[in-house]
Amino acid sequence: MRSKALGRLIGASLIGFATALTALTAWAAEPIRIGSVLSVTGPAAFLGEPELKTLQLYIERINAQGGVIGRKLELVHYDDGSVAGKANAFTKRLIESDKVDLIVGGTTTGSTMAMVPLVEAARIPFISLAGAVVVVEPVKKWVFKTPHTDRMAAEKVFEDMKKRGITKVALLSETSGFGQSGRKETLASAPKYGIEIVADETYGPKDTDVTAQLTNIRNTPGVQALFVFGFGQGPAIVTKNYGQLGMKLPMYQSHGVASEEYIKLSGPAANGVRLPAAAVVVADKLPQEDPQREVVVAYKKAYEERYKEPISTFGGHAYDGLMIAVDAIKRAGSTDKEKVRAAIESTRNYMGTGGLVNMSPKDHMGLDLTAFRMLEIRNGDWVLVD
Amino acid sequence: MSGAERYYGLAVLVLVLAALPLALPNAYYYDIAIRVLINAVVAIGLNLLIGYAGQISLGHAGFFGIGAYSSAILTSHFGWRPGLALVAGAAATALIAFAVARPILRLRGHYLAMATLGLGIIISIVILNEARYTGGPDGMAVPPFALLGWQLVGERLWYWTMAPLLVLVTWGALNLIDAPAGRALQAIHGSEIAARVAGVHTSRLKTRIFVLSAAITSMMGSLMAHYLGFITPDVAGFFHSIELVTMVVLGGMASVFGSIVGAAILTLLPQLLATFEGWETVAFGLILVLTMIFMPRGLVPSLRLWLLRT
Amino acid sequence: MLAEFIQFLFSGITIGSIYALAALGFGIIYNASGVINFAQGEFIMLGGMSAVVLTAAGLPLPLAILVAVAVVAVVGLLLEKLAIEPARNADIVALIIITIGVSLVLRGLVQVLFGKNTRALPAFSGEQALHLLGATILPQSLWVLGTTVVIVAALAWFFGRTRFGKGMLATSYNRLAAQLVGINTRRILLAAFGLSAVLGAVGGILITPITYTSYDAGIMLGLKGFVAATVGGLGSGVGAIVGGLLLGITEAMTAGYVSSAYKDAVAFVLILLVLFFMPRGLFGAKVSERV
Numbered sequence: 001m002r003s004k005a006l007g008r009l010i011g012a013s014l015i016g017f018a019t020a021l022t023a024l025t026a027w028a029a030e031p032i033r034i035g036s037v038l039s040v041t042g043p044a045a046f047l048g049e050p051e052l053k054t055l056q057l058y059i060e061r062i063n064a065q066g067g068v069i070g071r072k073l074e075l076v077h078y079d080d081g082s083v084a085g086k087a088n089a090f091t092k093r094l095i096e097s098d099k100v101d102l103i104v105g106g107t108t109t110g111s112t113m114a115m116v117p118l119v120e121a122a123r124i125p126f127i128s129l130a131g132a133v134v135v136v137e138p139v140k141k142w143v144f145k146t147p148h149t150d151r152m153a154a155e156k157v158f159e160d161m162k163k164r165g166i167t168k169v170a171l172l173s174e175t176s177g178f179g180q181s182g183r184k185e186t187l188a189s190a191p192k193y194g195i196e197i198v199a200d201e202t203y204g205p206k207d208t209d210v211t212a213q214l215t216n217i218r219n220t221p222g223v224q225a226l227f228v229f230g231f232g233q234g235p236a237i238v239t240k241n242y243g244q245l246g247m248k249l250p251m252y253q254s255h256g257v258a259s260e261e262y263i264k265l266s267g268p269a270a271n272g273v274r275l276p277a278a279a280v281v282v283a284d285k286l287p288q289e290d291p292q293r294e295v296v297v298a299y300k301k302a303y304e305e306r307y308k309e310p311i312s313t314f315g316g317h318a319y320d321g322l323m324i325a326v327d328a329i330k331r332a333g334s335t336d337k338e339k340v341r342a343a344i345e346s347t348r349n350y351m352g353t354g355g356l357v358n359m360s361p362k363d364h365m366g367l368d369l370t371a372f373r374m375l376e377i378r379n380g381d382w383v384l385v386d
Numbered sequence: 387m388s389g390a391e392r393y394y395g396l397a398v399l400v401l402v403l404a405a406l407p408l409a410l411p412n413a414y415y416y417d418i419a420i421r422v423l424i425n426a427v428v429a430i431g432l433n434l435l436i437g438y439a440g441q442i443s444l445g446h447a448g449f450f451g452i453g454a455y456s457s458a459i460l461t462s463h464f465g466w467r468p469g470l471a472l473v474a475g476a477a478a479t480a481l482i483a484f485a486v487a488r489p490i491l492r493l494r495g496h497y498l499a500m501a502t503l504g505l506g507i508i509i510s511i512v513i514l515n516e517a518r519y520t521g522g523p524d525g526m527a528v529p530p531f532a533l534l535g536w537q538l539v540g541e542r543l544w545y546w547t548m549a550p551l552l553v554l555v556t557w558g559a560l561n562l563i564d565a566p567a568g569r570a571l572q573a574i575h576g577s578e579i580a581a582r583v584a585g586v587h588t589s590r591l592k593t594r595i596f597v598l599s600a601a602i603t604s605m606m607g608s609l610m611a612h613y614l615g616f617i618t619p620d621v622a623g624f625f626h627s628i629e630l631v632t633m634v635v636l637g638g639m640a641s642v643f644g645s646i647v648g649a650a651i652l653t654l655l656p657q658l659l660a661t662f663e664g665w666e667t668v669a670f671g672l673i674l675v676l677t678m679i680f681m682p683r684g685l686v687p688s689l690r691l692w693l694l695r696t
Numbered sequence: 697m698l699a700e701f702i703q704f705l706f707s708g709i710t711i712g713s714i715y716a717l718a719a720l721g722f723g724i725i726y727n728a729s730g731v732i733n734f735a736q737g738e739f740i741m742l743g744g745m746s747a748v749v750l751t752a753a754g755l756p757l758p759l760a761i762l763v764a765v766a767v768v769a770v771v772g773l774l775l776e777k778l779a780i781e782p783a784r785n786a787d788i789v790a791l792i793i794i795t796i797g798v799s800l801v802l803r804g805l806v807q808v809l810f811g812k813n814t815r816a817l818p819a820f821s822g823e824q825a826l827h828l829l830g831a832t833i834l835p836q837s838l839w840v841l842g843t844t845v846v847i848v849a850a851l852a853w854f855f856g857r858t859r860f861g862k863g864m865l866a867t868s869y870n871r872l873a874a875q876l877v878g879i880n881t882r883r884i885l886l887a888a889f890g891l892s893a894v895l896g897a898v899g900g901i902l903i904t905p906i907t908y909t910s911y912d913a914g915i916m917l918g919l920k921g922f923v924a925a926t927v928g929g930l931g932s933g934v935g936a937i938v939g940g941l942l943l944g945i946t947e948a949m950t951a952g953y954v955s956s957a958y959k960d961a962v963a964f965v966l967i968l969l970v971l972f973f974m975p976r977g978l979f980g981a982k983v984s985e986r987v
Binding site: 041042043045081175201202203204208209210211212213215216219233237243244245246267 | 814834906948
């Protein structure tokens with residue numbers, strides 16, 4: 001009798017132990033889910049597509065090297081088609097249905113701002129890939145970003161204009177969130193550099209013709225240069241129309257066009273255009289002593305080898321976002337959302353494709369102006385003009 | 387539809403709505419259900435116009451947008467109370483609808499379709515361009531709905547608010563159809579000249595139903611804005627207008643329960659096809675074409691006829 | 697000042713020609729059947745899109761254009777056979793919904809097969825802008841204007857001198873009478889759709905080098921074409937052309953002098969005004985309704 005009871009006890013314990021072990025292994029093997037909403041199609045396609053490709057490439061690489069804190073990374077992504085409303089809906093799905101641990105995404109300012117209320121309510125870390133300063137100003141507890149701000153872009157452009165003696169500038173901004181924020185920052189920063197905005201026109205992100213606006217700008221008395229604030233397809237059409245109208249004013253763009261696609265879509269009219277961009281676009285041309293050179297050249301090599309197409313700053317933003325997130329998880333030692341958030345906030349001396357990142361509770365972006373370079377497009381290629 | 391059938395239908399609706407939460411595993415599914423409820427109310431309102439009064443409207447999303455953005459702008463930028471903003475939005479919509487009703491409803495067929503379409507598109511263009519107030523193409527955030535200090539936040543609360551609302555609207559619509567006004571409406575659909583000859587004050591009735599439908603749509607727009615916490619100009623866009631018409635056509639013109647079914651199917655469809663975006667448009671188009679060719683009465687009436695025959 | 701005005705005038709006439717072609721397409725179908733084809737805009741988009749895809753696949757431009765027009769013509773014929781004919785006896789609302797449905801199907805298929813990005817065609821004879829009267833005009837605009845004039849002349853000859861064309865006109869005046877004198881009205885209807893599709897496609901191909909095309913370019917073009925047709929008087933050839941040019945110029949002037957953002961609203965404000973005060977349009981025939 002006793003041996004039977006003992007046997008049953010041993011059997012039960014063995015089963016219990018095996019179950020616990022299985023559960024433990026299952027838990028240990030539970031992947032880290034990284035959610036992402038990107039604009040892979042639509043007017044922001046040449047921003048979102050390289051972002052997605054970069055995330056996929058590097059998650060694959062990290063997993064091949066053993067993952068993060070012993071767990072594999074899993075990417076759950078949706079395409080918002082450059083429509084902010086969809087970004088909102090997909091974020092809800094990521095949080096409630098897919099149960100992701102953190103989110104890296106929000107290609108455009110519009111999409112990001114649509115995701116912010118949900119992210120804050122659900123208390124999940126969110127690293128945005130959008131440009132406007134409104135994303136991190138005022139600082140939101142759970143929201144961070146990797147690209148330079150539009151304010152920095154305006155200041156960099158004005159710096160260069162001042163050097164060339166330009167004082168009267170026409171502004172052509174997009175009605176998107178990024179363009180509007182850029183317009184606001186431009187109007188606010190111009191007086192500091194002694195520059196007067198003599199024309200203030202707008203265009204829609206899906207417009208296919210801006211000749212009316214450009215004609216008005218051309219006829220503005222005293223205008224010396226044109227500053228275009230937009231991203232993706234819009235500025236390419238502006239550039240094309242600009243060439244068609246035979247305009248000769250110096251043209252400046254924002255960092256929303258820092259991709260070979262912009263040059264391709266604009267055609268020969270893009271030559272002579274100047275824009276501020278992250279150094280990654282001119283990786284090979286950086287001097288050897290440049291502290292960023294190692295990171296950007298490595299990224300360029302890996303991306304171009306895999307996808308056989310030139311890199312853009314946008315893919316670089318996604319790279320930085322992923323790496324900062326992964327580093328934060330390592331430092332936090334878990335995917336506990338508050339711990340990861342705190343770890344992201346205390347990122348120090350991280351050298352990314354965008355520059356050196358030092359985050360703090362007051363600064364959820366961490367970049368300074370030195371990481372931004374002034375480029376000019378010559379013969380269909382980028383040239384440093386710092 | 388006889389009185390017994392009507393109450394039977396209402397009872398089924400109440401039962402389904404009460405039992406549904408048991409089948410909803412998480413907030414994401416509640417979210418879909420809430421969207422269905424809101425769309426169903428709009429569809430019922432639109433059906434009164436299209437199905438019963440026989441007046442097509444390809445611009446109803448415009449009214450939805452006015453409601454949504456009135457609420458968003460008044461609460462966000464001017465600090466109004468959400469309940470007041472909702473009423474203000476509905477009032478503004480009703481005013482606009484009333485102003486254009488006379489000249490528009492004099493038109494017929496494709497002229498009427500084009501006029502309503504034009505109105506809807508003008509509204510959506512204004513919303514898109516007045517970026518300073520509306521946030522432009524990227525939209526704007528909306529504070530949560532609150533009434534007398536009580537905040538309507540969270541999927542479960544929204545579900546239990548919208549479900550009784552749908553039952554109420556359904557009951558109201560069913561009663562309206564059977565009332566003298568409702569019968570007069572249907573007479574207009576049958577033949578407007580004949581109705582007028584019989585003494586029905588056609589233009590007054592058409593105007594009233596147009597304004598009522600617009601006001602209902604506006605209020606639902608306001609609620610949707612508060613629920614989502616964020617709205618974009620495409621809620622007032624042409625495609626949304628088409629979606630609403632498709633719900634009515636598929637479910638069954640002149641069938642209140644048909645509108646609910648149509649709204650349910652067409653709210654679920656984009657969720658199922660989330661990863662196949664273009665196919666969603668194709669599916670909508672096919673539904674419209676095939677329904678009008680093979681089942682012009684719509685799903686619920688055709689089903690009902692088939693059941694009665696067998 | 698004058699140079700500015702001329703610049704806006706040029707772009708207005710250019711886009712106005714496309715609206716005129718679309719309006720003619722609407723009118724032809726309306727005359728043959730009383731149906732308003734809401735898918736007309738997609739014919740325009742398909743013309744441009746097909747040409748883009750074919751040139752991208754390696755076909756030389758002139759061949760791509762011919763094939764594209766042929767493809768869209770076939771689509772038009774299929775539309776009539778598969779969607780309009782089965783619903784021959786349906787009421788107006790049903791027919792409107794059907795053509796809207798077809799436009800959605802076409803748009804969705806293009807989106808799925810060719811993506812959502814904006815595409816361009818190379819300009820027929822280069823991008824070098826010409827200077828005329830102080831304004832710049834693209835050579836492509838001259839192509840648009842020239843081709844439109846040729847097409848209008850061809851249509852006038854077709855309807856006025858050929859037997860089939862006259863048969864089409866007869867059908868539009870009185871369908872029953874036309875059938876009684878032996879005109880095959882069903883074939884006329886089929887031809888009407890095919891012809892409209894061709895007009896739309898040509899317009900789309902002509903304008904794509906200037907305004908680019910994408911899966912949703914058809915919506916606005918179609919709607920504005922309808923506005924042009926209504927302004928000019930549904931069913932009237934002269935009305936379609938006048939309406940198209942009027943709309944194009946008004947749009948360009950609004951964009952230049954008032955606000956470029958509200959350019960698109962012009963067409964819809966115009967149609968509301970016309971429908972409220974002058975529903976027959978400028979050259980439209982008097983309509984009496986049988987009860």
